[in-house]
Amino acid sequence: MVIGGGIGGLALAQGLRHTGIACDVYERTRERADWLQGYRIHINPAGAAALRNCLSPAGWQAFESGVADDDGGFGFLTDQCTDLLELPAAEINAGGGRHYGVSRIRLREVLLDGLGTVHHGREFTHYASDGDRVTAFFADGTTATADVLVGADGANSRVRAQLLPHAHRADTGVLAVAGKHPLPATALPPVLTTRTNLVVPRGRGSLFTAVWPPDYALWGFHDAAARFPAGLTGMPGDALQQVVLSRLAGWSPAFHRLVSGSDPATVNAIRVRSASPVRPWPTGRVTLLGDAIHNMTPMAGIGANTALRDADLLRVQLTQVPLIPAIATYERRMLDYGFAAVRQSLRNAQRAAHSSGFGRAAFRTTLRLTAAVPPIRRAMARGLGR
Structure with missing residues (x-):
C-alpha cells in the first residue's frame, strides 16, 4: 500500500x-x-x-x-530584461x-x-x-x-x-512569492511569454519565469526571508504583489507588468525548506x-x-x-x-538569495562569456534541468 x-x-x-x-x-x-x-x-x-x-x-x-x-528554450536575463544567455530548445534537447x-x-x-x-x-x-x-x-x-x-x-x-x-x-532562510499572469498578454515582451527564464539582477533576490501556453505565464521571486516584511506568508495576494513590486524598483517595467497583471488569487508565499x-x-x-x-x-x-x-x-x-x-x-x-x-x-x-554583489557580477560575466563560446553554450544547454 x-x-x-x-x-x-x-x-x-x-x-x-x-x-x-x-x-x-x-x-x-x-x-x-x-x-x-x-x-x-x-x-x-x-x-x-x-x-x-x-x-x-x-x-x-x-x-x-x-x-x-x-x-521556447531557457534564458538568463538581466533585471532590464536583456539577454545574458539564451539556450535554444534544440541545444537543450541535443543531449538525448x-x-x-x-x-x-x-x-x-x-x-x-x-x-x-x-x-x-x-x-x-x-x-x-x-x-x-x-x-x-x-x-x-x-x-x-x-x-x-x-x-x-x-x-x-x-x-x-x-x-x-x-x-x-531545515529552513533554508529563503522565502518565495509566486503568481500567474493570464495569457495572451500583449503588454509583456515575447521572452516572458514564450520561454523559461532566470533573472539575475545586480541587486538582491532573483526572479524565475515560465509559460504554460495558452493559459498563463508564471513567476516566482526569491530572496532571503529576513529581507521581507514579517508575516508575509499570511498576506493576501494583492498585498504580496505590492511587496514584490517594491523589490523590483529599478527593474524593467516588463517585470512590473508581469507581477501587477497577475490574478491576486494565484499569488502566494512560502518559506523554502x-x-x-x-x-x-x-x-x-x-x-x-x-x-x-x-x-x-x-x-x-x-x-x-x-x-x-x-x-x-x-x-x-x-x-x-x-x-x-x-x-x-x-x-x-x-x-x-x-x-x-x-x-x-x-x-x-x-x-539566489544570499550571493554577494561581487558573486552576481561574476556570474553575469560567466553567462556572457558562455553565450559567446558556442561549444561551452551547447554543453551547458545539454546539462540544463538534468
Missing part, C-alpha cells in the same frame, strides 16, 4: 498495476478537485523515462497529448531525450486514470508491523494491511516521522519515496523528476526476491541520487 496520492505515489501504483502487483493508495483529500492548486512541472528526460516505464502505452499517450514541449512542461493537474489526471484502488478521505495516523505484514491506521478508525507500506505522503510525511523520527526539514541528509536505516517492510524522504527546494526543477525516478526504481525492486534485500537496494540507490538532488537545489536557492 502507498500512503499519499501525489505524483510519486501514483506513478508507483501505476507501475505496480502493470506488473501484476496489487497496490492500494490511501489519500487524505476527498476529491480530485482538492488538488486544483499547483503550477507547471518540468519533466526532464530522466523523469520522462521513469514515467513512461510506470505507465501503460495508452497512459503514456495520454500524457504526451496533454503536455507542452519546452520549445525530450523535456516536457505539464500542469500538475493534468499529470495527476493521467496518473489517476484506471487506478480503481485509490481511497480518498483516508488520513493516515500511524502504522504497526507484525512479522511479514504492516497495518496502517487512519483517522476515521479504519485500518488496512499489506506486505509493504510506502510512505509517499509528502514533505510533512507522517510515515517518515514514525520510521525516521530523527529526519527533519529542504530535507537534511539521512543515513541508511535498517530495511524493513516500510519505506519512503519522493518528498517524504528527500524534499528539496524548487530552485533546480528536479523534485518531481526525482520522485518519478524513485517510483520506477521501487517498482522494479518490488518484483524481486527476496523482498527485503530488494527494498534495501532501492533505499541505498535512492538516498544517493535523491540527496545529490537535494544538495543541488539547496545550492541554487542559497545562491
